[in-house]
Amino acid sequence: MTSSYESLSHSKWECKYHVVFIPKCRKKELYGKIKKFLGPVFHELARQRECEIINGNMAGDHVHMLIKIPPKYSVSEIIGYIKGKSAIAVARQFGGRTRNFNGERFWARGYAVSTVGFEEAQISAYIKHQQQLDVRDFEISGEF
DSSP, X not given: OOOSOEEETTEEEOOEEEEEEOBGGGOSOSSTHHHHHHHXXXXXXXXXXXXXXXXXXXXXXXXXXEEEOOTTSOHHHHHHHHHHHHHHHHHHHHXXXXXXXXXXXXXXXXXXXXXXXXXXXXXXXXXXXXXHHHHHHOSSOOBO
């Protein structure tokens, strides 16, 4: 039987979080090319900080993410990193910018987060349900 716990040098851990954040002014900016572009960017940025995105969905005006974060990092540190670097990537890819990224504001300030314990299946089902609602209204899937 394998354990679902991860291991650091002196600890065993299982820290999962359900995170929701929105683009600035809740604009419907997550459609088309940006939606397809952001999924792999989120995964790569999480991997750079030793995190893993278990499940994710980009609805029209918000992002749902189920993410594993090691206890050596704070949730705010990881989400700030993901939001900041992804805003730079969007500006570079779609804004025609190659330098001077101070002040790039794609994401709104803040986020909603809750810890996921034994209800991981419920959270995953909720994220899938959000995806089904979004696909019903729009033809592009937001799963990442």
